[in-house]
Amino acid sequence: MKFIYPNLSLTMELKKQKLNILVLESPVIFERTLFSLKSASDKKGDEISLYRNEEKCDFSRCADVIFSPFDLTYEKREIQKKLFLSLQNTAETQDLLSAFAETNGRVLELLSALHYQSEYQLDYAADFALSEILKNYSVRLAEPVGNFAEKAIDYMTNIQKMLRKDVFIFVNCEAYLATEDYAHIAKFAAYYDVYILFLQNRQIYLNQECNEYIIDLDLCEIH
Numbered sequence: 001m002k003f004i005y006p007n008l009s010l011t012m013e014l015k016k017q018k019l020n021i022l023v024l025e026s027p028v029i030f031e032r033t034l035f036s037l038k039s040a041s042d043k044k045g046d047e048i049s050l051y052r053n054e055e056k057c058d059f060s061r062c063a064d065v066i067f068s069p070f071d072l073t074y075e076k077r078e079i080q081k082k083l084f085l086s087l088q089n090t091a092e093t094q095d096l097l098s099a100f101a102e103t104n105g106r107v108l109e110l111l112s113a114l115h116y117q118s119e120y121q122l123d124y125a126a127d128f129a130l131s132e133i134l135k136n137y138s139v140r141l142a143e144p145v146g147n148f149a150e151k152a153i154d155y156m157t158n159i160q161k162m163l164r165k166d167v168f169i170f171v172n173c174e175a176y177l178a179t180e181d182y183a184h185i186a187k188f189a190a191y192y193d194v195y196i197l198f199l200q201n202r203q204i205y206l207n208q209e210c211n212e213y214i215i216d217l218d219l220c221e222i223h
Contacts, residue, residue: 001167001195002051005033010221012213014167019186020197021204021212029215030201034067034171037199041065050167063167064159069148069176072155074141082162083141084131091130104128148176153188166194174204182206 003012003022008029014020024030039045040059050057057063066072074080091097108126115122125132141158144151152170159165177185186208189196198204203214214222 003197004049004051005036005047007032007036007047008215008219010213010215013211014195014197015211016193016195017190019182019189019206019208019210020195021200021210022197023200023203023212023214025201025215025217026219027201029219033199037065037169037171038067061163062165063169064156064163064165065169065171066152066155066173067171068173069151072144072148072151074143074155074158079159079162080140083139084134086162087134087139088130097130100130100133101128104133147181148173149178149181149184153185156188156194157192160192160194167197168194169197169199171199172201173198174200179206183208 001014001016003014003020004010005012008024010022012020012022024033033048036045036047040048041063043060046059048059050059050063052062074083088097091100105128111122111124115124144154146154152168156168159168185196188194203212212223216222
């Protein structure tokens with residue numbers, strides 16, 4: 001996997017078996033890069049791109065960008081949509097859909113009785129949809145718990161499984177990580193076969209081998 005940013009003439013080869021670290025020492029360049037990264041993530045720009053086997057990837061589909069602990073949440077539309085689709089498939093496979101339909105039929109009988117007893121003319125949806133039941137009961141993934149590293153590993157596990165994303169970019173998140181946390185994240189990356197990139201504005205020193213690129217204040221690349 002290649003991380004390409006033409007504005008810096010940067011082509012960074014991302015490795016799966018070790019942590020990838022990109023250090024941008026210039027505050028101005030670092031800020032610009034963050035805006036470019038956010039635009040790529042939101043499908044609003046393509047200044048930063050990812051290439052797999054010389055083929056350009058859809059950045060928003062294969063990568064997830066974490067700017068802070070607040071991004072480690074499943075309260076996102078694409079996640080909820082995929083979750084409901086997965087639960088629908090599970091219900092069909094495990095022959096639970098008919099049971100939900102029967103329960104829905106009973107609810108409709110009660111609504112009909114309520115309509116009869118009410119002094120008002122009522123309308124209600126009679127069509128059965130499992131997704132509507134899931135919404136009514138606020139079914140969602142349980143939010144990650146623990147410290148930042150534990151939450152990040154939980155989050156990445158589910159995102160990789162559900163959305164098939166395999167590139168995770170952490171922006172200036174070293175403030176939330178202890179030195180030993182990086183080793184746990186590296187083990188996760190190797191086990192789940194994903195790419196982990198830490199984008200920093202200063203160098204961090206770890207007790208393990210990393211794939212590190214540094215763009216210094218003179219815009220010289222050190223690797």
